[in-house]
Amino acid sequence: MASSDIMLMVLQTIMMIWDFITYPIYQMLQKPWEKVRMIEKTFAKPVKTSDQEIVYEAAEKQRALFDDMLRAKCDTMDKAWRWSVSKYGSRSLLGTRDILAEEDEVQPNGKIFKKFILGDYRWISYEGVDTTADHFGKGLRDLGMTFQDKVCVFADTRNEWFIAAQACFKQSFALVTLYTNLGEEAVEHGVNQTQVSHIITSHDLLPKFRSILKNTPTVTKVIYFEDQVKSTDTTGFPDNVEIIPFWDVVSRGKKLVDDPKMQPSPPSPNDTAIVMYTSGSTGVPKGVVLSHKNMFSTLKSVMLSIDIQATKEDTFIAFLPLAHVLELLCESMMCMFGVKIGYSTPNTLIDKSSMVKRGSMGDATILQPTIMAAVPLILDRVYKSITEAVAKKGPGFDRIFKYCYDYRMKAILKGESTPILDALLFRNFRSLFGGRLKLIVAGGAPLSKETHDFIRNCMGCPVLQGYGLTETTACASLMEMCEMSTEAVGPPNQGVQIKLINWEEGNYRVTDQPRPRGEIVIGGNTVADGYYLMPEKTAEDFYESNGRRWFKTGDVGQFERNGTLRIIDRKKDLVKLQFGEYVSLGKVEACLKTCPIVDNVCIYGESSKSYTVALVVPDQGQMKVLAKKFGKDNLSHEELCEDHDITGGVLRELVNHGKKHKLEKFEIPGAVSLCKELWAPESGLVTAAFKLKRKPIQEFYQRDLDRMYGSAGGK
Numbered sequence: 001m002a003s004s005d006i007m008l009m010v011l012q013t014i015m016m017i018w019d020f021i022t023y024p025i026y027q028m029l030q031k032p033w034e035k036v037r038m039i040e041k042t043f044a045k046p047v048k049t050s051d052q053e054i055v056y057e058a059a060e061k062q063r064a065l066f067d068d069m070l071r072a073k074c075d076t077m078d079k080a081w082r083w084s085v086s087k088y089g090s091r092s093l094l095g096t097r098d099i100l101a102e103e104d105e106v107q108p109n110g111k112i113f114k115k116f117i118l119g120d121y122r123w124i125s126y127e128g129v130d131t132t133a134d135h136f137g138k139g140l141r142d143l144g145m146t147f148q149d150k151v152c153v154f155a156d157t158r159n160e161w162f163i164a165a166q167a168c169f170k171q172s173f174a175l176v177t178l179y180t181n182l183g184e185e186a187v188e189h190g191v192n193q194t195q196v197s198h199i200i201t202s203h204d205l206l207p208k209f210r211s212i213l214k215n216t217p218t219v220t221k222v223i224y225f226e227d228q229v230k231s232t233d234t235t236g237f238p239d240n241v242e243i244i245p246f247w248d249v250v251s252r253g254k255k256l257v258d259d260p261k262m263q264p265s266p267p268s269p270n271d272t273a274i275v276m277y278t279s280g281s282t283g284v285p286k287g288v289v290l291s292h293k294n295m296f297s298t299l300k301s302v303m304l305s306i307d308i309q310a311t312k313e314d315t316f317i318a319f320l321p322l323a324h325v326l327e328l329l330c331e332s333m334m335c336m337f338g339v340k341i342g343y344s345t346p347n348t349l350i351d352k353s354s355m356v357k358r359g360s361m362g363d364a365t366i367l368q369p370t371i372m373a374a375v376p377l378i379l380d381r382v383y384k385s386i387t388e389a390v391a392k393k394g395p396g397f398d399r400i401f402k403y404c405y406d407y408r409m410k411a412i413l414k415g416e417s418t419p420i421l422d423a424l425l426f427r428n429f430r431s432l433f434g435g436r437l438k439l440i441v442a443g444g445a446p447l448s449k450e451t452h453d454f455i456r457n458c459m460g461c462p463v464l465q466g467y468g469l470t471e472t473t474a475c476a477s478l479m480e481m482c483e484m485s486t487e488a489v490g491p492p493n494q495g496v497q498i499k500l501i502n503w504e505e506g507n508y509r510v511t512d513q514p515r516p517r518g519e520i521v522i523g524g525n526t527v528a529d530g531y532y533l534m535p536e537k538t539a540e541d542f543y544e545s546n547g548r549r550w551f552k553t554g555d556v557g558q559f560e561r562n563g564t565l566r567i568i569d570r571k572k573d574l575v576k577l578q579f580g581e582y583v584s585l586g587k588v589e590a591c592l593k594t595c596p597i598v599d600n601v602c603i604y605g606e607s608s609k610s611y612t613v614a615l616v617v618p619d620q621g622q623m624k625v626l627a628k629k630f631g632k633d634n635l636s637h638e639e640l641c642e643d644h645d646i647t648g649g650v651l652r653e654l655v656n657h658g659k660k661h662k663l664e665k666f667e668i669p670g671a672v673s674l675c676k677e678l679w680a681p682e683s684g685l686v687t688a689a690f691k692l693k694r695k696p697i698q699e700f701y702q703r704d705l706d707r708m709y710g711s712a713g714g715k
Contacts, residue, residue: 092124273294319349
């Protein structure tokens with residue numbers, strides 16, 4: 001008998017004895033039946049039903065902090081911020097890690113990567129942020145901005161971004177936000193459509209404006225966030241545009257602190273807070289007009305769903321784009337809770353991130369966050385990195401891990417904890433993000449069942465999946481802290497109604513059994529005013545009914561027995577194949593993304609064909625394993641992607657994975673093409689939230705798609 005088998009038997013025996021001895025003690029201390037009762041409760045109920053539609057609404061919730069905020073008569077982002085400052089004043093709020101230096105690091109393959117030498121976090125208090133925001137807002141006024149003017153922010157997430165937003169809310173300036181991965185043409189479109197005169201950007205992105213400004217005649221001022229290490233080259237810009245450092249604007253405002261003409265001009269609830277340009281999966285980005293009422297309504301509703309007892313020791317790690325309404329609202333909500341916000345980037349997030357010097361610690365290790373917001377792609381990569389690390393330790397350790405994983409999963413579903421396994425095994429996984437996480441919020445795209453269960457189990461904290469769109473101010477529904485479901489996005493948020501309406505073409509109806517299905521329509525104060533200067537598109541997607549504003553999402557949902565919503569399809573993702581079968585591209589992609597060989601995947605189908613095909617960005621580590629099986633480990637990654645044997649091997653893995661997860665035969669790809677390029681937002685092939693941009697992907701890989709349909713003979 002192998003030593004690993006003996007270890008597994010010993011562990012099973014220990015856990016059996018431990019369960020027997022501690023069962024009555026745990027029952028008294030943990031009261032698991034109360035947790036189970038919470039898991040099984042009903043979260044929302046239908047308030048209107050017919051053969052054409054069904055409307056759900058959540059039960060009313062109470063929260064002391066929420067009531068305190070309402071007593072203060074908060075109804076705008078400016079008032080919510082002032083309430084936070086008055087409540088938490090001297091507490092630390094925004095943290096930025098020092099970059100001490102940059103250096104080049106030679107990799108084993110000879111490539112040279114830029115690495116940061118990083119120091120500690122420096123913190124600014126609520127009062128300090130408020131003072132700086134006040135000065136920056138007055139500095140903008142001194143630079144010519146007036147009440148309800150717009151200012152464009154084109155910068156990566158950092159503390160100055162958040163400070164600039166608060167400054168604009170104080171002065172009733174509307175933020176125009178653009179994702180930093182947008183191409184120059186899209187940036188020019190957003191700037192010209194909103195006719196802004198002032199742009200806020202950063203040291204790294206400022207060079208883009210040397211060419212952009214030639215085509216944006218309304219711009220007169222560009223304000224940039226400075227770099228910690230490098231000086232900024234401000235030459236080569238049009239003579240009629242002034243280039244100004246962020247802290248110079250703050251200094252200007254500081255001199256005007258007592259000037260009565262420069263005092264804040266608070267907004268009203270119906271004033272525009274943000275014109276947020278979606279990165280969009282198709283076409284030119286649209287500017288979604290979000291009022292203070294929209295923003296604050298979502299802030300209130302999410303606060304009631306996230307029932308955490310926050311303290312000044314809690315920390316939120318911020319690395320998603322602030323130009324995405326999800327991140328902006330999460331950070332705003334942390335202010336309401338009195339939680340510190342530590343800034344990071346995907347390149348410095350963990351110890352093994354690409355720009356962390358070998359042997360140094362990533363931001364999460366230093367920051368030890370307790371709360372994190374993430375998009376599914378990041379959680380998918382964490383899932384794969386852990387499973388690959390387990391697999392490398394051999395089949396014996398893999399069996400031990402599987403036993404521990406299953407044991408802990410069963411315990412969680414029964415409302416119980418597993419302190420021994422947590423101490424012996426799972427704390428090692430928790431240390432990936434600093435070891436203190438007690439809540440992860442996921443949004444931006446569907447989270448697969450495998451990833452959801454795995455992250456929740458290994459990280460030992462709730463993973464709450466939410467659902468919403470920029471047009472509904474991010475979050476329309478969110479899982480409750482006690483929910484243990486997967487592939488669901490929780491009940492409607494407080495004050496939000498979610499309606500399902502029949503979609504006959506897709507064969508989804510509210511009369512379907514056992515649960516109602518249909519297109520999702522969202523109604524409430526969180527629904528945006530519409531699209532900026534696009535009245536026809538606004539009329540197409542938004543409407544008023546019975547004093548409530550509604551938005552037609554294009555997503556297809558199903559309500560579960562307990563009132564939680566499940567996203568089951570998207571109208572644009574549904575493809576009808578040659579023999580009448582419907583394939584949900586998003587559903588197949590969500591399944592295949594959990595295949596170890598896949599880093600990312602796009603499924604494509606033509607109505608004149610009987611099968612789908614797949615464009616796959618392969619996982620480089622798994623590709624090396626596959627190459628060794630074929631005796632081709634001497635080939636480069638690019639050569640492997642073109643190799644017929646490797647391509648065939650990847651296709652077999654996809655087919656086996658699809659069958660294992662019960663995909664239909666017609667859903668499983670009949671051919672595959674391996675993509676050498678990583679699909680990062682900068683590539684233009686995915687959005688800032690890492691959603692696939694199907695049309696650009698199709699155009700970029702059209703030759704591969706034609707080849708697959710020309711050569712694949714079906715299955």
